[in-house]
Amino acid sequence: MASVTIRDLRKSYGGTAVIHGVSIDIAEGEFVTLVGPSGCGKSTLLRMIAGLEEVGGGEIRIGGCVVNDVAPKDRDIAMVFQNYALYPHKTVAQNMGFALTLKGVDKREIAARVARAAEVLGLTGLLDRYPRQLSGGQRQRVAMGRAIVRDPQVFLFDEPLSNLDAKLRVQMRAEIKELHQRLRTTSIYVTHDQIEAMTMADRIVVMRDGRVEQAGAPLDLYDRPANRFVAGFIGSPAMNFLKGRIAVNGTASFVTEGGIRLPLAKAPPASDGRPAVYGLRPEHFAIDPDGGIAVQVAVVEPTGSETQVVATLAGQEVVGVFRERLSAKPGEFLPLRPNPAAAHLFDAEDGRRLL
């Protein structure tokens, strides 16, 4: 395994810049996910690390060596593609052993390593089959097997689970994580699914429009998002945002556009009257018949383990998630109390974190 260092990486297609000076440090053995909405440049960045896209500017180092102009075959990386990219004319065993065959590894050694990887991935009985004879999940496993057989310096995953159904995705997610814990190979994983990013990564890099918005441990990103975009992207259901102003009158509070006063644990210095956006995660509302703010229920969605309530607070929509089962009906009023310690404040203009 090796570290990966990206410095001021740039890329443009024609005159359109798609990556604007991205810098990321990935330590040896780390599992990093690149996450962001479609078109944010995460896949392009991964393909540049793989050597499948030319570098427009900046530097990529794998294991300390600059690889900007190194061919993909000489980077000692393995990649799992979104559409698996299995060779249709080769059997599962040939697909998995192809890289070793090219290296000139002894046939018996290849067979042994393929068998070992197949055992880990539960593919032992399928080694003589062709990709067309496999199910989606099995193909996904073969793609993984092709990567692990080689024992590369770095694993690259390009949305590898996006073609699987929801149940299989959860299962494969756990398997990939377990595999990483066993092999400890440096892994870079691209996904647009923030749940995948949260559950698998040691560190998440959130990207938007070819820039890194924030990089950090999953729970750090969740608890202290650097800006409104990250706050809204990480977490499901998404964080609630309410527009208004900060009011410091002895105690700190936030007054929404509709005039509702929401408590704050503290306010940024000299911020009285400053326009801002108040952010609160859905689970940080509590039902408090004594001191709660009355919100009108619009939709109640019980999932069994929790109840999700969509409601209107001073003309703005909010979502609350509660562990208890609620009997609230649409149209009724529910007394909600936000947890001031869990509230976030963002600048009304540029969306950066104020508190």
Add this chain to the structure above:
Amino acid sequence: MTDVLPIPAKPLRARVDVRSSRRPWPLLKGRRIGLHVAALALLLAVLFPFLWMVQMAFRPADDVLGDALLFRPTLENFASLWQGTFPRSFVNSLLVSTLSTATSLALGVPAAYVLSRWCFRARGRVSLWILATRMAPPIAFTIPFFLAYRWVGLQDTVIGLALIYMTFNISIVIWFMQTFFAAIPKALEEAAWIDGCGVWQAFWRVTLPLAAPGLAATAVFCFIFSWNDFFFALILTRTNAITAPVAITNFLQYEGWEWGKIAAGGTLVMLPVLVFTLLVRKYLVRGLTAGGLK
């Protein structure tokens, strides 16, 4: 509730009635038989000249133009062909066709690959100009080719003729193979690059095997084109490199037309075309790439 219930019941019953009253099978069966008869009639009409020629090849010399369906088949026409110069022309045809097919594939396939994969500024124009070489009628090239060949000494040679066919086939190869390569997902090559292949190796070990059905079909097409050509072979050969289609015309002489030999020669010339057409059918089976991608 009571006046709601009959509404869904009605169309259901109606549908059952329609199905039972129509009795679709006998009707369909009759229609299919009609179609089969029509297809058979069309097939016979198309095949008639061919079948007529084949039966002529097996008729005895004194009854070659006879119309009796029953006759004693003989191989004497083939035997007399074998004793003349026809076998040499047949071998020439085989050599010229194989050589031109091989060279046009060797040059055209990599060119098609480059045109389908590499983005460069003049790509569209290059493709069009390659196709344009096929647009002019062959006669436009006859005199230049004839003079040039006489000058370089390629007249009446197998290599010379193969070169001409190659120049015509290469554009077909490039255009056919470009489509076949475009149908192969680039991700497979990228996977091969990451697995340790260079560009050439990925082409050789991943792309080309996947394009094999297309390659086979293109090869057969080139072969048949070269094999069937009459015009250039007539103009550019005299004795040494004469091909089978031209050799057949030598049986049309002032002294008389040797119908038996013409029919036997024609049957033999048609044989490889028939075999290769059947091969194309086999190789054109699609679906080799199924399963590689999601």
